[in-house]
Amino acid sequence: MQSRSTPPTRAGGRPRSAEADTAILEATRQALVDLGWTKLTLGDVATRAGVAKTTLYRRWAGKSELVVDAVAELFDELELPDSGSLAADIEGVVLQFAALLGRPETKTALMAVVAESTTDEPLRERIRASIVDRQKRLVLTGRARAQARGELPVEPDAASAAATADLIFDVIAGAVVHRALVSAEPVDGEWARRFTLLILGGLSAVSGRGPDG
Amino acid sequence: MQSRSTPPTRAGGRPRSAEADTAILEATRQALVDLGWTKLTLGDVATRAGVAKTTLYRRWAGKSELVVDAVAELFDELELPDSGSLAADIEGVVLQFAALLGRPETKTALMAVVAESTTDEPLRERIRASIVDRQKRLVLTGRARAQARGELPVEPDAASAAATADLIFDVIAGAVVHRALVSAEPVDGEWARRFTLLILGGLSAVSGRGPDG
Amino acid sequence: MQSRSTPPTRAGGRPRSAEADTAILEATRQALVDLGWTKLTLGDVATRAGVAKTTLYRRWAGKSELVVDAVAELFDELELPDSGSLAADIEGVVLQFAALLGRPETKTALMAVVAESTTDEPLRERIRASIVDRQKRLVLTGRARAQARGELPVEPDAASAAATADLIFDVIAGAVVHRALVSAEPVDGEWARRFTLLILGGLSAVSGRGPDG
Amino acid sequence: MQSRSTPPTRAGGRPRSAEADTAILEATRQALVDLGWTKLTLGDVATRAGVAKTTLYRRWAGKSELVVDAVAELFDELELPDSGSLAADIEGVVLQFAALLGRPETKTALMAVVAESTTDEPLRERIRASIVDRQKRLVLTGRARAQARGELPVEPDAASAAATADLIFDVIAGAVVHRALVSAEPVDGEWARRFTLLILGGLSAVSGRGPDG
DNA sequence: CGCTAATCGAGACGGTACGTCGGGTCTTAGG
């Protein structure tokens, strides 16, 4: 995660404390749990981390950037279970994702930084680089496994294959987020099963042909 | 929209200005366009509306409530095109929804109030009542039409039918929002077609059987 | 003392609290006693006065202006004793002035605001209006009495008379301040007597005789 | 000027740069001219002098000490003109002193450090040693010359003579400072003449005649 | 028609957080 701002010159001077980084990110997550996005203040985070406010501002441009980095670490915990079938893989990752969204620090922070990013292009890039794109690996890995198992056809057109992957990702991530945060209904095994059924039924229809439908 | 707070007594006295309401909501939307959610301040909205801050606080409890009301009006513009086929209906509503999300006032406000609602239950209810549930009608109407046309089977189990409707709603709304605001890729005809293909392929699979898969 | 900044418009709105003014000025003097000029902070004054920082900034432009107003009130306590002779009048006012300069709030504040005023013309004007010019009355009254008693000739030229009054004022105020704050030696009856001797009779009058006058 | 802090041990190691001292004091004076006492910062002085902040703090305890040393050098320029009469000597030194107080670096710094010294005894001592006492020589020399010329009687009592010298010093320095910095009126030949008249002959000498002496 | 009572605008109020700045210290690497 190269996401912190780097000091302008690389010359002499006291080096930045690595422990401070760790402490700040951990304090940020804890503050999110305790206070939520809106009431989280950088001064409070600094206090929790046992660090001066200036130290915090030296490394992050603002609240949004800090929180993105803090929650990005949580998303890296997601991993694709190798459960032997595409359906089980999808259900597994959906439930994992839902569990992550159930954690208070993620719940309150994720939508807030995305909202922030709608009027802040650099922030959107940071979110994409630190969170979104990193999780697309789950879709790619899952599809590769399914193809190896013969559950999905191999799309010959690379561009079409990429578009499909993006589509799948938007559908899965979007649906789970919407269910969990907007509808605020539980993402349980039952829902995951029905959702997977929907995805799988359509998946073959999409991957089976070219982009011209 | 009964959502404003009502004066305690109904007795005599100067009645509230109706023009103020209109001016405030319009000023709120304009401020959202100009400033985005975060930089929008109630003082600024009051100034734009040519109204005292007091007047504003007498009617709304805070920023979130005001903004929810201001954007809710926009969502009522959505309507299901009667295009003769389920696929065309879905594509149409997806593109309409995407167009709505493309407007700056909606874009910045929607995610923000949802984020806010994760730690504010009354706000979540307000959002659900004013925005979310009102749009579920699109799904229900669409399904009814498709069933009338014979494109979809009639689910005999009412509970299962409701669950399916919720699922569809989360998938459509979630996917479009994710594509538009998180991935920040265009929701164009091409994407709508591929997405519809995916949904339709899976839809029959889901609605064809009971919840136990 | 019209010295506070006046609200731009004179129209409606909640009027400024008069008690706040009193509390702030008193708190300022107390803070000067406790902390001295350098360590006095406006935030601390606000807290002591039981007032918000914004209230303070709404009325005074900064620390210097506030302190000038706070100490100006003390200078108004000075009064010319009517002791029957010019010498006794001078000695009396010198000792009064010295007592005022001995108070910690005056001691630490006076030189500081004057220093500040060397690079701040409006502040200098405020000091002159609130403090310096108001005390020139002592010189004018004293001279008038002395002239009435026949101790001093009446200067016919008005311009010259004014210049003399200014000179006397600079000499008395300057000498006492220098003795008290720069040399930091006591301004006691003995010193006041010698000083008065010098003023009244000049150098030879002082050097010509012993300390017992 | 032994006033800088001395390194604890005198043992080997890189010796302190002498050029740094010169550069720092000169930078300090220039910063006083550009910014005034309040806005002068040690970090800025260090930058101007092309020196690290550490180097500065190794030599001076703080802003006040540094500035005292920087302006003390300027006061050494004062010298008593040997003009043949006591009156001319006084006028000459008054005008020299006024010229010194007219320089921006002196003007802003002198009062500020004196103000600071009212709550900082060591600083007061440093000011007395570096600035004040060094100028008392002017009074002593002037009196000695006047006595040699027969213009002033010789005071036999040593204690009384010292008290008189102190008094003269406070009156001259105080009056000039007050005229220049508090009243902010010009200390020109005209004023110097009237002031000298007062010092030499007392109040009646001044008020008894017109401004042309 | 005059009361009565809630409204309106304006703007001051006590708070909280902001992001920046300067103070003085400490930690590097290098002379």
Add this chain to the structure above:
DNA sequence: CCTAAGACCCGACGTACCGTCTCGATTAGCG
């Protein structure tokens, strides 16, 4: 031991909004 560079902790700065309050001045509808 000194130096330049720059990060560190700390505390204050002056500003911006928050949501509340106190004004005097409008408006209705009820009596």
